[in-house]
Amino acid sequence: MEVALFWIFAALMLGFGAAVIFLKSPVSSALSLVVSFLGLAALFLLLDAFFIGIIQVLVYAGAVMVLFLFIIMLLDLKTERARKINLPAMIGGLMVVVGFVALLVKLLPSFDIAKPALARPVNDVASVGMLLFSDYNLPFQVIGVLLLVATVGVVLLSRKELK
């Protein structure tokens, strides 16, 4: 059951991830990425990380990708017109990717570890929350400041004319 679900969601994630690259229209790319992220969120749930999974949906699928879609529609981006392909760059890029995947496949057998059993049912919202507000309180505050700075920066950047 678990293995079947894993492969279903992994296929969903990777299939639509590939669609992001191969679809020509930016709107299609963005929507494929949304589905890909939903598949990823399901994989998080399979890893008993419910909080991270749901945050993934809430932040990425619900907010970030809407922003992308918004900008694509606002700029009225049409399908990418075919360009002359920069062959050396493309071959170089593909070689990096293929090399990476080859390395990955070679290394994988050394990670043949099964899921360890847990002492009690996970309540990861509480566990993550406890850590966040005790050990990681300072980074948490800093992240808050970062978000504020980002907000101010975005408002300034998107003004009509920059002075």
Place this chain on the structure above:
Amino acid sequence: MNLSALAMQPEIFLAWTSIIKTLVIVFGIVLPIVSLTVFAERKVCAFIQDRVGPNRVGLPTTILGFKKDIRLLGLGQMIADPIKLLLKENFIPNSVNKFYYYIAPKLAMIPALLVLAVLPFGPNVFFGDIKVPLMVANVDIGILWVFAISSLGVYGIVLAGWASNSKYPFLGGIRSSSQMISYELALGLSVIPVFLIVGTLNMQEIVVWQRENGWMVAPFWPKGFSLEQLLHGDFAAIGASFAAGFSVQRLLIWVPMLISFIVFLIAMFAETNRVPFDLPEAEQELVGGYHTEYSSMGFALFFLGEYAAMAAGSGVIVTLFLGGWSLPFIPDGSATSFFGIPFIPAWGASLLWGLIGMTIFLAKIAAMLFLFIWVRWTLPRFRYDQLMKLGWYFFFELALVNIFITALILALVKF
């Protein structure tokens, strides 16, 4: 291994009970509620405008040769409306982006139904020692699921606006998405005080907490008030239970809870695109907003999706603030007798109380839906800049300040 033993294995038991619950909730409860709400909308609107409203459609017995139709107070309208929509021609304009035009109404409908997965429709029912919660998924992330899924509702509307390739739908889509994103902040922040008090995100536990300690919006709570006291006419005990439930702490916490409730309610109106925040489909300005170019089934899905979102939103409000399936003196699913009559299989009583809890929950949802309709036919629409100002300058801040007030009260007063 025989079939019944296989069906009782924990994993498989969970799978088939979940499927049954999903089917019953979607087809047996929500879709009837949606069509009933559409009918109620027309009836209540007529009542408010001093008209009669739809009262003709019933059983068409004249087809069978009888003299008169049976009118049934016009309840047949519930079925006639969807059938009319289904039988219309599904006209697809030439200039639309076919794939997204086709898929957008489905994307608008699905999130509304998915939200229902975490709503507790009734108490836990006990079959012997097997506990079956009357909800599809009893998960610890309950309310986060609601926010995550309802934030996906934007896609259907944005895509409908964009794929229609026409000005009015596009404006409607853009308006709707920025409105939903803006009010999501107030919506999310306004429930945090509830969690500060209850200490869990699990919807069923929130209802159980409210069952014992009083609804979020009701500070005068009879603690330990039971059916037996009422049946025996034990007024002293009833008085004592009311006195036990009253405390100054509850009165103090009442203030932030009311603010939470009101902000959440208003943000929910904005999230479901209802009057006074129905700018995405403002008829006078945008023809029909994002669904201008849709006809037949596409339009029906948008239309019913809005009502399903309303029903789901009402369910969330009822669960968080109005005590869910609980009523002060009604026992929960752990009871083994029904009005003093012991049931021979004990699960009979448990199931019966579970169904009564479900009825109470649905009655509360119906009351909330009536509020939605009432507001729609009473208040005028906001202007778009007013809507944005209200969301960002007022409700957002109010919800934020409310968290601090609640935290302060909880820190100073032992609750």
Place this chain on the structure above:
Amino acid sequence: MTLTLGHFLLVSGLLFALGLAGVMLRRNIIVIFMCLEMMLNAANLSLVAFSRFRPPIDGMPDYNAQILVFFIITVAAAEVAVGLAIIVALFRAKQTVHVEDLNSLKF
């Protein structure tokens, strides 16, 4: 057959490779940006997988890794907002989102 750490690392690595390929192959700056997000998410998947598969601390997964993922998601959200604002400003100035047309710094 049970799920092992290798399964999750394989999927995470493939997602990263897809993101990398997208950054290399596509020329639309918004799509490139989306592929960057994909790579970040691949890293998140690895982190969560490691948190679940390492020997439990006190009977529970190692939640430090999930905190890191939480921070990554937050920073990525801020990064996307700023990045998209820059892209909009760029589009206003140049009327294009094609990386090959953005060559004024090139000599």
